[in-house]
Structure formats: structure tokens, C-alpha cells
Amino acid sequence: MNASERMPPEAALSAHGPMVLRVCTAILGDRERGADAAQDTWLRYLRFKDDNSIDNLGGWLRRVAVACAIDLLRREPPTAQPLEAGESRPAQGPDQGQVLVARELADFVRAQLPRLPESQRIVFRLKTEAELSLAEIAEDLGLALPTVKTHFARACVRLQASLRAFSPEGTHS
Amino acid sequence: MIDHEQAQELLTLRAFGEMDESEANRLALHLGSCADCRRFDQEFAQGIGRLAKLEDPPRADATPPPSVRRVGVHPAPAWRRRLAPLAACAASFAAGICVTLAIHSGSESTPTPPPPPSQRVEGTFARESPPPLATTLGVLTVMARSVPR
Ligand SMILES: [Zn+2]
Numbered sequence: 001m002n003a004s005e006r007m008p009p010e011a012a013l014s015a016h017g018p019m020v021l022r023v024c025t026a027i028l029g030d031r032e033r034g035a036d037a038a039q040d041t042w043l044r045y046l047r048f049k050d051d052n053s054i055d056n057l058g059g060w061l062r063r064v065a066v067a068c069a070i071d072l073l074r075r076e077p078p079t080a081q082p083l084e085a086g087e088s089r090p091a092q093g094p095d096q097g098q099v100l101v102a103r104e105l106a107d108f109v110r111a112q113l114p115r116l117p118e119s120q121r122i123v124f125r126l127k128t129e130a131e132l133s134l135a136e137i138a139e140d141l142g143l144a145l146p147t148v149k150t151h152f153a154r155a156c157v158r159l160q161a162s163l164r165a166f167s168p169e170g171t172h173s
Numbered sequence: 174m175i176d177h178e179q180a181q182e183l184l185t186l187r188a189f190g191e192m193d194e195s196e197a198n199r200l201a202l203h204l205g206s207c208a209d210c211r212r213f214d215q216e217f218a219q220g221i222g223r224l225a226k227l228e229d230p231p232r233a234d235a236t237p238p239p240s241v242r243r244v245g246v247h248p249a250p251a252w253r254r255r256l257a258p259l260a261a262c263a264a265s266f267a268a269g270i271c272v273t274l275a276i277h278s279g280s281e282s283t284p285t286p287p288p289p290p291s292q293r294v295e296g297t298f299a300r301e302s303p304p305p306l307a308t309t310l311g312v313l314t315v316m317a318r319s320v321p322r
Contacts, residue, residue: 160217
């Protein structure tokens with residue numbers, strides 16, 4: 001965003017506000033904390049918005065949102081949420097012969113995510129919840145794309161293994 | 174030749190549309206002779222891979238870099254939006270931020286000079302920390318008091 005195309009703050013919020021909130025909430029896994037990190041992002045934007053070196057406001061905001069959310073995540077780590085009976089898992093496990101409905105699958109994944117290493121968890125959430133590409137995630141995290149691919153793939157394999165263990169006879173499939 | 178572990182990782186990337194052409198070639202070689210990994214592919218497609226199939230329209234702000242050629246079938250998923258509807262939260266949050274921005278815009282007679290490069294946000298792991306929430310709230314309070322009535 002150079003001086004000639006700088007947009008008013010209200011327009012920046014309108015254009016990028018949903019993305020900032022989506023990214024922060026994905027990383028933190030919680031809407032309230034996501035809103036806190038998004039607020040940090042916009043406050044930082046207010047400090048830097050006249051900086052002529054910002055040539056891609058959306059990308060800049062996305063990187064700052066990721067940074068603010070990870071900072072908050074590390075300052076106040078979420079408490080691990082073991083999978084409690086009757087909480088996130090289907091009442092009796094997947095019904096015999098039935099597939100997990102999408103909601104159950106998502107609940108299952110959400111319950112399992114705290115068990116993943118932080119790097120895998122953040123990449124998985126940014127990909128599946130914030131809908132970023134792995135290339136965008138690599139850029140935002142300052143990591144090489146192959147590294148991000150490995151984090152994401154290993155998260156997927158581990159989650160699939162958990163799902164298999166949860167449904168040992170493959171009744172989810 | 175890749176091993177089973179690498180092949181299964183590539184299968185997950187393929188399910189989410191994140192595999193490039195060279196990875197696809199290596200995977201094809203392995204799958205041709207590995208029933209175990211073909212079985213994993215089916216299992217994954219009916220398990221975690223289903224998260225990739227909950228399709229929504231493409232994001233308006235999506236900018237896939239041209240250097241990444243995706244070999245896969247699924248656009249970005251959006252199951253999260255089904256699980257945690259953000260619309261109401263986003264609206265109220267945006268309203269609050271709008272107030273902040275409006276307040277700030279009204280005091281632009283004293284523009285803040287650009288920070289030195291060392292203070293700019295370069296990436297997730299090399300940047301200053303954001304202010305703690307207490308500071309943030311304090312800033313907002315000061316801003317609110319400066320609003321001309
Ligand atoms: Zn194999």
C-alpha cells in the first residue's frame with residue numbers, strides 16, 4: 001500500500017477485518033481470544049498504517065494477525081482438553097455402519113488438536129479453519145514451504161490415526 | 174523411491190489440494206506398488222480428508238502464488254465456519270474497531286512518523302510483541318476520552 005493507494009482505516013477494516021478475525025480465531029481456537037488478538041492487530045495497524053513500505057496491506061495484516069495470535073497463544077496457553085466421554089465424541093462412538101457426520105468429525109478434530117505439537121496445530125488450523133494456503137502459511141510464519149507441508153501432513157496423519165483408534169473397526173469409513 | 178510414511182503424508186497433501194507436480198509423480202510411483210498406502214488413501218478420504226471436501230466459494234482475498242502448482246482436487250475448505258459461526262462476533266468486533274479507527278482518524282493532525290525498519294513486523298518469529306491487553310484497553314480508553322463531543 002503506497003501513499004497513492006492508501007485507504008482510510010475504515011475501508012481497511014471493512015476489506016480485511018473478517019480475514020484478520022478468522023486468522024486470529026483459527027490460531028487461538030476461541031472467538032473471544034481471537035477478538036483480542038485481532039484488536040492487537042488493528043492497534044498495530046494504527047501505528048504503522050502510514051508506513052510507505054507496506055505495499056500489500058492484506059498480506060501485512062495477515063502476517064501481523066498471525067504474529068499477534070501466536071504471541072497471545074504463548075502468553076496464555078490454552079489448557080489441554082482431554083477427550084471427555086460424552087463431550088466431544090459421539091455418544092456411542094460412530095453408530096454401527098454409519099459415517100461420522102461432519103459435525104462429529106469436526107468436534108473430534110477440535111478435541112484432538114491440543115494433543116498435537118504447537119507447530120502442527122497452528123498450521124493445521126490456519127489451513128483448515130482460516131482457509132489459508134500452505135504457501136501463505138509459510139510466508140506468514142517465516143518458514144519454508146516444505147517445512148509447512150510436513151507440519152500439515154503429519155498433523156493429518158496423526159489425526160487420522162486417532163480417528164482410527166477411536167473407531168478401531170473402521171466403522172467411520 | 175519414497176517410503177510409506179512419506180507416501181501417506183503426500184496423500185494428505187493431495188487430499189487438501191497442496192501437492193505439487195514432482196510430489197505427485199513420486200507418489201504415483203509408490204502407489205502403483207503399495208496396497209497399504211492405497212488403503213490409507215481411501216481411509217483418509219473417508220476420515221480427516223473429508224474436512225477438505227466441505228467446499229465453500231473461494232475466498233475473495235485468496236492470492237495463490239504462481240510458483241505453487243497444486244495437484245489436487247479440493248479448494249480451500251470451510252468447515253470451521255459451519256462449526257463456529259463468526260458472523261455475529263465479527264460484526265460486534267468490527268463495530269468496536271470502527272469506533273477505534275474513527276477516533277484515531279479524528280486525531281490525524283499529529284501523524285505518527287514511520288517506525289525504523291528494525292521495528293517493523295517482518296514475520297511471525299522476528300517482531301516486537303504486541304501490547305498486553307491491559308495496555309490495549311488503556312489506549313482505547315485514552316482514545317475514547319479524546320473524542321470531541
Ligand atoms: Zn506404501
